[in-house]
Amino acid sequence: MLLLLEQCLNGLQYGLLLFLLSAGLTLVFGIMDLVNLAHGSLYMLGAYFAATFCALTGSFVTGAVLALLAMVLLGIALEIVALRRLYGRDHLAQVLGTFGLILFFNELVRLVWGPAGLSLPLPGWLSTHVEIVPGLSYPTYRLTIIGVSLLVAAVLYGLIMRTRLGMLIRAGATNRDMVMALGVDVKRLYTLLFGLGAALAALAGLMQAPILTVQIGMGENILILAFVVIVIGGIGSIRGALLAAILIGVLDTLGRAFLPDILRLILSPTAAAAVGRALSSMLIYVVMAAVLILRPEGLFPVARRCA
Amino acid sequence: MKTVALGLAVLLTLVASPLTAQTPVRVGFVGTFSGPTAVIGNDIRDSFELALDHLGRKMGGLPVEVFYEDDQQKPEIGRQKTQKLIESNRVNFLTGYLWSNVLLASLKVAVDSQTFLVSANAGPSQIAGELCSPFFFSTSWQNDQTPQAMGEYLNQRGVKTLFLIGPNYAAGKDMLAGVKLTYKGMVLGEEYTKWPDQLDFSTELSKARAAKPDAIYVFYPGASGVQFLTQYGQAGLKDQIPLYTVFTIETTLPLQKDLALGVPGAQEWVNDLPVAANVKFVAGYRAKYHRSPSFYGAQAYDAAGLINSAVESVDGDLTKKDAMRAAMRKANYASVRGPYRYGNNHFPIENFYLQETIKRPDGSYGLRTVATILKDSQDSFHDKCPMKW
Numbered sequence: 001m002l003l004l005l006e007q008c009l010n011g012l013q014y015g016l017l018l019f020l021l022s023a024g025l026t027l028v029f030g031i032m033d034l035v036n037l038a039h040g041s042l043y044m045l046g047a048y049f050a051a052t053f054c055a056l057t058g059s060f061v062t063g064a065v066l067a068l069l070a071m072v073l074l075g076i077a078l079e080i081v082a083l084r085r086l087y088g089r090d091h092l093a094q095v096l097g098t099f100g101l102i103l104f105f106n107e108l109v110r111l112v113w114g115p116a117g118l119s120l121p122l123p124g125w126l127s128t129h130v131e132i133v134p135g136l137s138y139p140t141y142r143l144t145i146i147g148v149s150l151l152v153a154a155v156l157y158g159l160i161m162r163t164r165l166g167m168l169i170r171a172g173a174t175n176r177d178m179v180m181a182l183g184v185d186v187k188r189l190y191t192l193l194f195g196l197g198a199a200l201a202a203l204a205g206l207m208q209a210p211i212l213t214v215q216i217g218m219g220e221n222i223l224i225l226a227f228v229v230i231v232i233g234g235i236g237s238i239r240g241a242l243l244a245a246i247l248i249g250v251l252d253t254l255g256r257a258f259l260p261d262i263l264r265l266i267l268s269p270t271a272a273a274a275v276g277r278a279l280s281s282m283l284i285y286v287v288m289a290a291v292l293i294l295r296p297e298g299l300f301p302v303a304r305r306c307a
Numbered sequence: 308m309k310t311v312a313l314g315l316a317v318l319l320t321l322v323a324s325p326l327t328a329q330t331p332v333r334v335g336f337v338g339t340f341s342g343p344t345a346v347i348g349n350d351i352r353d354s355f356e357l358a359l360d361h362l363g364r365k366m367g368g369l370p371v372e373v374f375y376e377d378d379q380q381k382p383e384i385g386r387q388k389t390q391k392l393i394e395s396n397r398v399n400f401l402t403g404y405l406w407s408n409v410l411l412a413s414l415k416v417a418v419d420s421q422t423f424l425v426s427a428n429a430g431p432s433q434i435a436g437e438l439c440s441p442f443f444f445s446t447s448w449q450n451d452q453t454p455q456a457m458g459e460y461l462n463q464r465g466v467k468t469l470f471l472i473g474p475n476y477a478a479g480k481d482m483l484a485g486v487k488l489t490y491k492g493m494v495l496g497e498e499y500t501k502w503p504d505q506l507d508f509s510t511e512l513s514k515a516r517a518a519k520p521d522a523i524y525v526f527y528p529g530a531s532g533v534q535f536l537t538q539y540g541q542a543g544l545k546d547q548i549p550l551y552t553v554f555t556i557e558t559t560l561p562l563q564k565d566l567a568l569g570v571p572g573a574q575e576w577v578n579d580l581p582v583a584a585n586v587k588f589v590a591g592y593r594a595k596y597h598r599s600p601s602f603y604g605a606q607a608y609d610a611a612g613l614i615n616s617a618v619e620s621v622d623g624d625l626t627k628k629d630a631m632r633a634a635m636r637k638a639n640y641a642s643v644r645g646p647y648r649y650g651n652n653h654f655p656i657e658n659f660y661l662q663e664t665i666k667r668p669d670g671s672y673g674l675r676t677v678a679t680i681l682k683d684s685q686d687s688f689h690d691k692c693p694m695k696w
Contacts, residue, residue: 003514003517007513010510013509014509115340115341115345116341116342116345116349117345119533122537122541127541128541129541129543139541140541141541210537211506211534212507213506213533215343216342253509257513257514260498270475273475273498273499277475
């Protein structure tokens with residue numbers, strides 16, 4: 001029972017991390033109608049910046065904050081220099097353009113930080129564990145990830161649903177031309193939005209960094225999952241991204257944890273591990289296929305009026 | 308006319324130069340020089356370079372030319388690079404090879420072209436058994452041997468129940484199978500993780516905790532070892548269940564620091580072995596690179612020694628492959644682990660030592676030999692190798 005609870009927590013933590021990555025992606029894709037494959041590069045750069053700033057300042061929190069600020073600026077610069085030119089184009093041009101950015105950033109990181117990768121050590125107060133219920137202690141850092149992600153989700157929800165800026169963003173998603181006609185500077189709105197998306201990706205990257213290593217191409221595998229999340233959740237929907245990310249995280253973790261044990265009854269341990277793992281990662285795509293069949297717009301479709 | 312003559316003269320020197328210069332010994336070196344395990348690749352390259360320095364950059368009187376290639380830790384890239392080294396660089400020897408899956412993919416190319424391959428690390432069970440070859444030599448071990456030594460140590464410590472965790476690839480399977488061969492207690496569970504991209508071990512650590520074993524045994528080389536130890540510490544398991552490892556605590560990884568204290572490991576070489584060649588190697592390495600060498604490096608240093616012994620035995624006539632093989636089978640060079648013998652499958656018959664991490668008075672960390680666990684240990688697959696000599 002405790003094991004199930006612990007694995008659910010592991011799944012929740014993984015899911016929330018996926019949410020941070022998908023939130024930025026879904027905003028940019030859903031509202032700006034831009035397929036941004038380079039979102040994974042922003043995730044990677046967030047981790048690299050955090051590792052560098054943490055080493056420079058000697059403080060994890062300061063380093064993380066500086067990395068986030070740097071990434072907002074980088075996101076804004078990237079939007080102005082490169083992505084702005086892709087808005088009017090079809091999705092193929094956007095995919096090609098942002099794929100080029102992935103190659104560019106990978107090579108840039110290789111030049112600046114070298115091919116070996118970095119590590120981001122945690123401060124002592126975060127690398128301990130707490131006992132949540134008797135007999136179950138859980139790493140403090142993973143609890144912190146859960147807390148920070150939920151906080152970000154709440155802030156984002158408030159921002160989108162309760163503020164004037166959020167209203168403009170939602171209106172822009174529904175009918176871009178009408179918002180422009182009402183005299184809103186959509187260009188500036190998009191630049192801001194992209195900066196926000198970059199910061200969210202960077203936050204995911206830097207929070208994941210102490211658990212994984214900081215390395216070139218770290219964003220590419222996880223980006224596929226982020227796309228699955230936004231397709232299941234409904235493109236452009238923060239609420240959808242949150243629920244879909246948690247669903248995917250828990251499904252993946254529980255599948256990985258329990259499927260091999262079930263399969264071990266009939267297979268050898270190595271085969272059970274391989275098959276169990278394959279099945280558990282397939283599970284995600286089966287869910288995506290089912291959602292696409294039953295609700296092609298995703299679980300929480302954003303109302304959209306096409307011109 | 309004058310220009311034509313000058314041109315001809317230049318051309319002539321171009322044509323003539325390869326004839327007048329000595330043909331060098333060409334060595335192809337395949338390692339991982341990018342990504343998180345590049346630290347290991349750099350270590351074996353540095354050690355190999357140091358060995359060449361100590362040999363005066365000559366083998367059997369011939370100059371040595373080394374071609375370094377990055378396998379990116381991927382079997383298919385490793386095979387491509389091996390092929391390239393054989394076909395376009397026409398190497399006489401291949402060495403390096405950190406990863407068992409890369410070596411398994413590359414072996415056939417080397418054997419088919421009758422190029423000697425000296426593995427400086429990887430030792431998959433298949434190559435010790437049915438795939439053994441007259442063109443393959445190892446200066447490390449067969450993968451199972453180190454964990455077998457660890458299994459023996461677990462018996463000595465009276466560990467009753469054990470939980471195994473390792474990556475799901477050729478060496479990971481060998482490393483878990485090896486410990487099960489000698490360990491006499493009960494194995495409560497074994498987990499295989501996706502290699503090399505899974506670095507989050509929360510699921511596996513949770514299962515290990517729930518199984519309540521006396522000890523956990525893991526194999527995680529390179530950066531994944533740092534991640535495993537960190538997460539093991541963060542999960543609070545360090546106070547609950549002791550950890551036993553092979554290839555997880557490494558001198559290449561200064562990051563582990565306090566986490567590594569008190570976690571025992573097993574290896575065929577430790578930096579403080581009192582062997583003359585080893586003292587020279589360790590001192591030379593520290594002087595040249597200002598850090599401590601690892602067992603990976605020691606094996607690469609030995610690979611250079613073994614290749615040198617082959618070239619010397621034929622006085623630089625690299626076409627005498629049978630004579631070179633006969634020379635290498637004697638292991639007649641100053642190995643940093645001390646003298647050892649070769650089994651019929653060209654894997655060493657050697658000692659294994661228990662090592663532990665210590666914190667030196669100056670605050671730096673290092674490994675220390677505690678005891679000899681196994682003497683003259685031979686791998687358990689040599690019976691399956693048809694080669695006899």
